[in-house]
Amino acid sequence: MGTQENLNKFKIGECHNVGNCPHIGEKQAIPSDVANSGGFKCKYCGAQLHEVQKPKSFFEKYGKIIGIIAAVLVLLGVGFGLYKSCAGSNKSAETEETVGQDEPVTEPVSPQAPQTVYVKQITADSKTLSLKEGKTQKLTLNVVPAQNDEQIIVQNSDGTVASATETAPCIYEIKALKAGTASISFMADQSGVQEVVTVTVEKEKTELATSGQSTSSGTGTLNLGYAIYKGEKRNGQPHGTGTLTFKSAHLIDSRDPKDRVAEAGDYVSGLFYQGHVETAKWYGADGSLKGSLLLGRP
Numbered sequence: 001m002g003t004q005e006n007l008n009k010f011k012i013g014e015c016h017n018v019g020n021c022p023h024i025g026e027k028q029a030i031p032s033d034v035a036n037s038g039g040f041k042c043k044y045c046g047a048q049l050h051e052v053q054k055p056k057s058f059f060e061k062y063g064k065i066i067g068i069i070a071a072v073l074v075l076l077g078v079g080f081g082l083y084k085s086c087a088g089s090n091k092s093a094e095t096e097e098t099v100g101q102d103e104p105v106t107e108p109v110s111p112q113a114p115q116t117v118y119v120k121q122i123t124a125d126s127k128t129l130s131l132k133e134g135k136t137q138k139l140t141l142n143v144v145p146a147q148n149d150e151q152i153i154v155q156n157s158d159g160t161v162a163s164a165t166e167t168a169p170c171i172y173e174i175k176a177l178k179a180g181t182a183s184i185s186f187m188a189d190q191s192g193v194q195e196v197v198t199v200t201v202e203k204e205k206t207e208l209a210t211s212g213q214s215t216s217s218g219t220g221t222l223n224l225g226y227a228i229y230k231g232e233k234r235n236g237q238p239h240g241t242g243t244l245t246f247k248s249a250h251l252i253d254s255r256d257p258k259d260r261v262a263e264a265g266d267y268v269s270g271l272f273y274q275g276h277v278e279t280a281k282w283y284g285a286d287g288s289l290k291g292s293l294l295l296g297r298p
Contacts, residue, residue, distance in 0.1 A: 011029075011031075011036075011051055012029055012052050013028055013050055014027060015044065021044050021045035021047060022044065026154070027189075028043060028153070029153050043155065043157070044159035062113055066113055117148045117149050118191040119144070119188035120144050121144040122141055122188065122193055123195060124195050126139060126197065127196070129174055129198070129200070130289045131162070131174070131176035131201050132176060132201070133178060134175075135175075135176050136174065137173075138172070138174075139164070139171070139172045139173075139174050139197065141170040148188075149190075150190050151189045152187065154185070156182060156183075157183040157184070158180060158182040159177075159182070160177060160178060161176075161181065161182040161199065162175060162176055176201040177201065179203040180201055181198065181199065183197070183199075184196070217233065218233065219231060219233070220233055226250040227244050227246045227247055227250065229245075230243050231243055232272075239272055239273060239274055239275070242269075244267060244269075245265075245266075246262040246263065246267065248264050249262065250262060252268055253293065254276075255276060255277075256295060262282065264285075265285025266282065266283065266285055266290070267282075267283050268280045268283075268293065270293070273298065279293065280293045
């Protein structure tokens with residue numbers, strides 16, 4: 001499919017909802033069928049977009065210049081022919097014996113028009129990101145070829161969950177705004193080549209901790225030897241919502257049929273029941289998601 005035909009499937013617009021949208025002036029590509037049916041709206045704030053001129057094709061950019069060059073070359077060719085004709089009629093008798101011999105003629109060479117370089121591939125260093133609310137992470141794109149004539153358009157399925165801000169060429173800062181999932185696509189504006197990154201944001205929990213260990217119900221801290229538990233408890237055991245941080249390598253839960261072992265610094269955050277994990281997520285010491293635990297009640 002031709003590049004211009006691909007681009008015509010989209011309408012390009014900018015949001016001018018000043019004071020209500022953090023993405024003023026950013027170009028957004030909306031499929032033409034959606035835009036023509038009333039969906040030409042900002043993906044971040046829902047305001048009507050203002051259509052902007054699409055990127056020009058090669059002949060729209062350089063057609064006039066090529067026409068001028070061609071006209072000049074035609075004129076130069078005609079003038080050269082007239083000069084040869086006049087010069088031949090004034091030859092002296094001494095040179096008439098050479099008439100009829102082949103004379104080399106150098107034809108003018110048309111300059112080659114500059115070729116548009118299109119993007120062939122876009123690859124993100126991470127296709128899935130898992131962040132806590134308020135946290136940020138750097139995302140790097142590898143664009144092939146690196147030297148090209150296209151612009152990268154960022155599209156976000158839910159700008160209230162996460163945002164993507166370009167801090168340097170092909171480098172973006174992804175910020176987690178609220179709990180949820182958002183798909184952020186990075187698309188070349190002419191070729192349509194794109195990469196999609198899925199961002200999952202989890203709610204940052206505020207935990208109330210009390211010193212010491214108590215056997216009564218409530219919220220506090222429990223020292224289990226191999227791990228420290230903070231959260232809701234009952235009768236000296238994790239019971240309710242809380243976080244279990246491991247001090248040494250240890251089985252996460254004795255009822256886990258997969259016998260998953262947490263390393264020192266790993267933590268499990270979720271729902272506990274009578275000292276056992278009911279349903280929770282398992283994170284590494286660096287905050288990366290290592291797995292999900294769905295063990296149910298004992």
